[in-house]
Amino acid sequence: DAGVTQSPTHLIKTRGQQVTLRCSPKSGHDTVSWYQQALGQGPQFIFQYYEEEERQRGNFPDRFSGHQFPNYSSELNVNALLLGDSALYLCASSLGGGGPSTDTQYFGPGTRLTVL
Amino acid sequence: DAKTTQPNSMESNEEEPVHLPCNHSTISGTDYIHWYRQLPSQGPEYVIHGLTSNVNNRMASLAIAEDRKSSTLILHRATLRDAAVYYCILRVTSYDKVIFGPGTSLSVIP
Numbered sequence: 733d734a735g736v737t738q739s740p741t742h743l744i745k746t747r748g749q750q751v752t753l754r755c756s757p758k759s760g761h762d763t764v765s766w767y768q769q770a771l772g773q774g775p776q777f778i779f780q781y782y783e784e785e786e787r788q789r790g791n792f793p794d795r796f797s798g799h800q801f802p803n804y805s806s807e808l809n810v811n812a813l814l815l816g817d818s819a820l821y822l823c824a825s826s827l828g829g830g831g832p833s834t835d836t837q838y839f840g841p842g843t844r845l846t847v848l
Numbered sequence: 849d850a851k852t853t854q855p856n857s858m859e860s861n862e863e864e865p866v867h868l869p870c871n872h873s874t875i876s877g878t879d880y881i882h883w884y885r886q887l888p889s890q891g892p893e894y895v896i897h898g899l900t901s902n903v904n905n906r907m908a909s910l911a912i913a914e915d916r917k918s919s920t921l922i923l924h925r926a927t928l929r930d931a932a933v934y935y936c937i938l939r940v941t942s943y944d945k946v947i948f949g950p951g952t953s954l955s956v957i958p
Contacts, residue, residue, distance in 0.1 A: 736891075765946065767946075767948075773950065774933075774935060774948035774949055774950050774951050775892065775946075775948045776948070777945045777946055777947065777948075780945070788945050790945055822891050822892070824891070824892075824946075835939065836894045836897075837884075837892075837894065837946060838893075838894070839891030839892045839893065840891055841890060841891055842891050
């Protein structure tokens with residue numbers, strides 16, 4: 733049973749460009765959350781997708797957008813890249829209707845984005 | 849959002865127990881306490897969670913204070929593979945944003 737997978741593993745872009753990161757959730761999971769982790773800090777919540785809709789959003793600008801497909805996989809898009817967007821982008825999957833007592837998040841290995 | 853505070857770093861000797869504290873003085877009655885850890889160069893992984901009673905699983909134990917304003921993650925015998933950043937998180941519903949603090953960086957000394 734494959735866990736959460738993310739692609740690509742590493743990416744280098746220049747300022748102003750656009751990037752798309754991809755995530756496949758753990759088998760049986762229907763909810764995908766995205767996080768940004770700067771070096772030496774804890775992950776920061778970007779948004780969560782459930783039933784192809786954005787259900788929750790953190791304090792990130794509209795340059796960050798996402799999508800969830802019918803097979804529950806998800807994409808994170810970032811437009812007009814800034815140097816400060818350089819970070820590890822983590823995807824986590826879970827069961828959306830399980831409640832906090834069962835809502836365990838399973839994280840992927842992340843995509844390392846470098847903006848030059 | 850409810851918040852937690854943890855020490856920035858801790859050290860432990862290999863094969864000794866480790867007690868990682870977390871303060872959550874503003875916790876509400878419906879907040880679950882979750883612990884995750886992040887090994888170097890990996891995504892975070894779930895460790896344990898609880899509501900009121902102490903909890904045990906194959907990885908660790910969670911001791912929750914009677915007033916629920918603090919909790920302690922217990923690793924019974926630290927190994928070198930337990931060196932990681934440990935995060936204490938509060939969650940009310942599965943809809944909640946998962947708010948990670950800076951966590952506690954645990955070093956294990958051989």
